[in-house]
Amino acid sequence: MSREESQKKKVFDAEAASFLMKELRGNVGSGTTRSYEWRVSQMKALLKLMDENEDHIVDALRSDLDKPPLETVVYEVGMLRNSCEVVLKELKHWMMPEKVKTAIATFPSSAEIVPEPLGVVLVISAWNYPFLLSLDPVVGAIAAGNAVVLKPSEISPATSSLLAKLLEKYMDNSFIRVVEGEVDETTALLQQKWDKIFYTGNGRVGRIVMTAAAKHLTPVVLELGGKSPVVVDSNVNLQVTARRIISGKWGLNNGQACISPDYVITTKNYAPKLVDALKTELENSYGKSPLESKDLSRIVNSNHFARLTKLLDDAKVSGKIVYGGEKDESKLRIAPTLLLDVPRDSLIMGEEIFGPLLPIITVNKLEESIDVINSGTKPLAAYLFTTDNKFKEQFVKTVSAGGMLVNDTALHLVVHTLPFGGVGDSGTGAYHGKFSFDAFTHKKAVLYRSFMGDASIRYPPYTNTKLRL
Numbered sequence: 166m167s168r169e170e171s172q173k174k175k176v177f178d179a180e181a182a183s184f185l186m187k188e189l190r191g192n193v194g195s196g197t198t199r200s201y202e203w204r205v206s207q208m209k210a211l212l213k214l215m216d217e218n219e220d221h222i223v224d225a226l227r228s229d230l231d232k233p234p235l236e237t238v239v240y241e242v243g244m245l246r247n248s249c250e251v252v253l254k255e256l257k258h259w260m261m262p263e264k265v266k267t268a269i270a271t272f273p274s275s276a277e278i279v280p281e282p283l284g285v286v287l288v289i290s291a292w293n294y295p296f297l298l299s300l301d302p303v304v305g306a307i308a309a310g311n312a313v314v315l316k317p318s319e320i321s322p323a324t325s326s327l328l329a330k331l332l333e334k335y336m337d338n339s340f341i342r343v344v345e346g347e348v349d350e351t352t353a354l355l356q357q358k359w360d361k362i363f364y365t366g367n368g369r370v371g372r373i374v375m376t377a378a379a380k381h382l383t384p385v386v387l388e389l390g391g392k393s394p395v396v397v398d399s400n401v402n403l404q405v406t407a408r409r410i411i412s413g414k415w416g417l418n419n420g421q422a423c424i425s426p427d428y429v430i431t432t433k434n435y436a437p438k439l440v441d442a443l444k445t446e447l448e449n450s451y452g453k454s455p456l457e458s459k460d461l462s463r464i465v466n467s468n469h470f471a472r473l474t475k476l477l478d479d480a481k482v483s484g485k486i487v488y489g490g491e492k493d494e495s496k497l498r499i500a501p502t503l504l505l506d507v508p509r510d511s512l513i514m515g516e517e518i519f520g521p522l523l524p525i526i527t528v529n530k531l532e533e534s535i536d537v538i539n540s541g542t543k544p545l546a547a548y549l550f551t552t553d554n555k556f557k558e559q560f561v562k563t564v565s566a567g568g569m570l571v572n573d574t575a576l577h578l579v580v581h582t583l584p585f586g587g588v589g590d591s592g593t594g595a596y597h598g599k600f601s602f603d604a605f606t607h608k609k610a611v612l613y614r615s616f617m618g619d620a621s622i623r624y625p626p627y628t629n630t631k632l633r634l
């Protein structure tokens with residue numbers, strides 16, 4: 166069966182997946198992807214893809230999420246462009262073997278760590294940043310010299326089909342492919358023996374991916390989510406704090422982002438002031454009728470709308486909503502909503518919210534926030550607003566999270582010298598910048614010896630004289 170025939174097949178089944186894998190393994194055997202030139206050519210092709218198709222990408226994101234164009238241009242296209250440019254600038258250096266010291270026992274010798282491509286890798290991505298989250302790991306896979314299959318999310322269908330079309334047109338299809346599909350297609354892909362699987366999404370599917378990978382001893386990167394807390398001290402610049410919380414929460418896909426603030430912890434005394442500041446800044450940002458705002462994404466689909474409605478209804482019954490709460494099912498829109506004094510055992514505190522609702526938990530002393538966070542599963546991000554250096558140090562030392570940011574939200578994501586990934590339930594492995602290259606690279610240990618220094622002590626017979634040496 167030719168590639169065209171296999172692509173024309175309606176269902177991408179296990180047979181098609183096996184065929185694809187065989188073809189890519191054969192192609193990778195040519196060694197083409199190992200060359201610096203091939204990797205660079207594909208980075209440039211990706212940049213060209215973005216230069217020539219920004220409008221189409223913006224349209225696809227509008228269709229999938231009603232994502233504001235500025236958010237698409239900055240967070241989806243802009244960040245990917247940045248990733249490609251970092252690779253173009255640094256790749257030569259990353260690909261160089263690293264000389265390391267040797268041991269006295271190997272004298273004379275030299276040693277180096279040689280970065281080596283893993284082979285053929287699979288990237289499974291999520292719907293909330295469907296362009297960036299699909300292609301950013303692909304950038305790492307290509308930079309490291311691998312062939313790669315991308316499976317975008319079916320929940321963002323416009324972006325998924327655009328990715329399939331654009332990657333076919335711009336990239337080297339002997340090594341880079343897109344398979345669109347849902348659970349069946351992903352299951353077929355997961356049955357293959359990959360050299361690495363990079364998955365972005367929820368922890369339930371993360372477990373499915375890890376189980377499938379275990380069958381073949383395939384290593385995984387799991388970019389998962391969790392409840393990312395924001396702790397607010399009473400000594401902060403309140404207006405800046407409120408604006409930065411809003412930017413990381415509603416300014417990132419209306420709360421549908423893995424690192425968006427999930428809940429706030431502050432003291433009982435300070436909470437009313439924080440709520441007032443958030444209300445003022447929310448109104449400045451999205452006006453008096455936020456359901457009509459063009460600057461807020463919609464909820465991705467009716468399933469997620471129903472899930473969030475359940476959390477909203479529960480909060481309404483318990484009288485915890487202090488701002489917002491409006492929704493429009495016909496347009497899949499939910500307004501930015503603040504909930505105050507939410508009990509820690511309430512429905513909304515039991516799961517990652519992944520939407521525009523922001524509960525505020527109050528404590529008597531801010532130090533208690535550390536126990537609140539550490540009593541739950543480890544979050545993907547933890548945010549702290551404070552001017553108290555002692556508390557800052559204590560927070561950084563004792564709170565475990567994938568990443569941490571003091572006096573802002575979400576921005577740690579754009580620093581390519583920082584690894585981006587979770588810990589515990591929020592994921593395993595990391596990427597961005599050099600960490601992306603490393604995620605798809607085997608570091609091969611190589612020791613070089615000559616025929617000199619052939620100490621007889623290591624060879625039998627093991628005489629008593631040798632023992633005494």
Ligand code: NAD
Nearest residue numbers: 290291292317318347348351366367370388389390391423
């Ligand atoms: P999703 O529904 O798009 O699923 C992710 C991928 O898993 C999709 O490609 C989908 O086809 C596949 N999938 C779904 N069910 C499957 C199954 N049974 N078997 C095999 N594959 C299957 O996305 P999602 O999970 O709703 O994404 C939201 C979650 O992802 C949140 O928890 C969020 O925090 C997390 N997330 C993490 C990051 C990160 O970088 N750490 C980024 C974005 C989202």
